[in-house]
Amino acid sequence: MMQTHENRYGVLLMNLGSPVSTAVPDVRRYLKEFLMDKRVIDYPYLLRALLVKGIIVPFRAPKSAEAYKTIWWKEGSPLIVLTEQLQQQLQQRLPVPVEVAMRYGDPHPAAAFDRLLERIPDIEEVILLPLYPHYAMSSYETAVEYAREIYQKKKYPFRLRVIPPYYDEDWYIAALAESIRPFLQEPFDQLLFSYHGVPERHIRKGDITGSHCLQQPDCCTTSSPAHRYCYRHQVYRTTALVARRLQLPADRYSLSFQSRLGREEWLKPYTAQRLAELPGEGVKRLLVVCPAFVSDCLETLEEIAEQGRHIFMEAGGKSFTMIPCLNTRPEWVAALAEQVSAKSGEIIQGE
Numbered sequence: 001m002m003q004t005h006e007n008r009y010g011v012l013l014m015n016l017g018s019p020v021s022t023a024v025p026d027v028r029r030y031l032k033e034f035l036m037d038k039r040v041i042d043y044p045y046l047l048r049a050l051l052v053k054g055i056i057v058p059f060r061a062p063k064s065a066e067a068y069k070t071i072w073w074k075e076g077s078p079l080i081v082l083t084e085q086l087q088q089q090l091q092q093r094l095p096v097p098v099e100v101a102m103r104y105g106d107p108h109p110a111a112a113f114d115r116l117l118e119r120i121p122d123i124e125e126v127i128l129l130p131l132y133p134h135y136a137m138s139s140y141e142t143a144v145e146y147a148r149e150i151y152q153k154k155k156y157p158f159r160l161r162v163i164p165p166y167y168d169e170d171w172y173i174a175a176l177a178e179s180i181r182p183f184l185q186e187p188f189d190q191l192l193f194s195y196h197g198v199p200e201r202h203i204r205k206g207d208i209t210g211s212h213c214l215q216q217p218d219c220c221t222t223s224s225p226a227h228r229y230c231y232r233h234q235v236y237r238t239t240a241l242v243a244r245r246l247q248l249p250a251d252r253y254s255l256s257f258q259s260r261l262g263r264e265e266w267l268k269p270y271t272a273q274r275l276a277e278l279p280g281e282g283v284k285r286l287l288v289v290c291p292a293f294v295s296d297c298l299e300t301l302e303e304i305a306e307q308g309r310h311i312f313m314e315a316g317g318k319s320f321t322m323i324p325c326l327n328t329r330p331e332w333v334a335a336l337a338e339q340v341s342a343k344s345g346e347i348i349q350g351e
């Protein structure tokens, strides 16, 4: 690849990560790393260690391993395979190197930074593109802070630029809405936007005003500087913008939160509960989309497409259609390529 001054940069796609296999010890190792993250389970270290290593992981690892077995592909974890395919597709559209890193497990961000440096020894900038459209302490924030820590510790010679959360950006909304549009051609009663949940406490903790989030029912639709870090506001916004673009009336779509873990109150309504209730409310033909995930993964392929479908059909549903994540849709790849080329992100380090 011929390097001019303008293209002495590289791209790093960052996603969550998966276990290396569906064997219980591998799932245990992955869950430990994931749940010991202080931004995921944000209790004091000793309490977190006791809870995670003593209670959650021993019970959850065998169950999660079984769940992973139902969705695993011959090439590996869908999340990893789809992220690598996205990398390859993006690479075909860009004149600069594209690498992948995961927040948990492999490939590690240090290995990805090293590869970028190897591919362009005089590289000036790395653009970090988190594959999370919304800001949450347990997703976007932990990925970016982890990459930043490694970047600072290893004193890399390039700048690090980060693409901010894109939950309300036209290029993301257009790609998401157009991925949904073909599914609206068949008769349906409602489109459910199911987002990964987080504890309500995380939302209050991230409130930079200290007095806005979850203090009144309409906090997320009342303008506030807190929204920059409010996951609930951001998913409401994505939903409203996609619905507007698709001209969906208010009674044809709704929003819920999935994947709750533990006993705390998480964002509501819970997806599993709504799936059990919807048929009784006359919603018999359901479409489901999961916009918190860019790549299909355990939480879409197993929790929604398998378990969620079962709950809905048992409750009297007639049809359940799962809309795939953006994965490697050409419009999505093209939109990402354009964003990266525009270098519109914030320089977080090395200015």
Ligand SMILES: C=CC1=C(C)c2cc3[nH]c(cc4nc(cc5[nH]c(cc1n2)c(C)c5CCC(=O)O)C(CCC(=O)O)=C4C)c(C)c3C=C
Pocket (backbone or CB within 6 Å): 016, 017, 018, 019, 031, 034, 035, 040, 041, 060, 064, 077, 079, 132, 136, 138, 139, 196, 197, 198, 199, 231, 259, 261, 292, 293, 296, 297, 298, 299
């Ligand atoms: C306290 C626990 C968790 C929080 C908070 C959380 C937030 C969060 N997670 C994602 C995206 C993904 N999570 C995935 C799996 C997964 N999530 C948790 C726990 C929390 N997530 C666990 C324990 C697991 C592992 C599987 C299981 O045992 O249920 C995945 C899929 C990974 C895969 O390999 O396919 C994704 C993706 C977001 C976006 C988020 C906050 C908004």
Ligand SMILES: [Fe+2]
Pocket (backbone or CB within 6 Å): 196, 259
């Ligand atoms: Fe999760």
Ligand SMILES: [Fe+2]
Pocket (backbone or CB within 6 Å): 212, 213, 214, 219, 220, 230, 232, 233
């Ligand atoms: Fe809010």
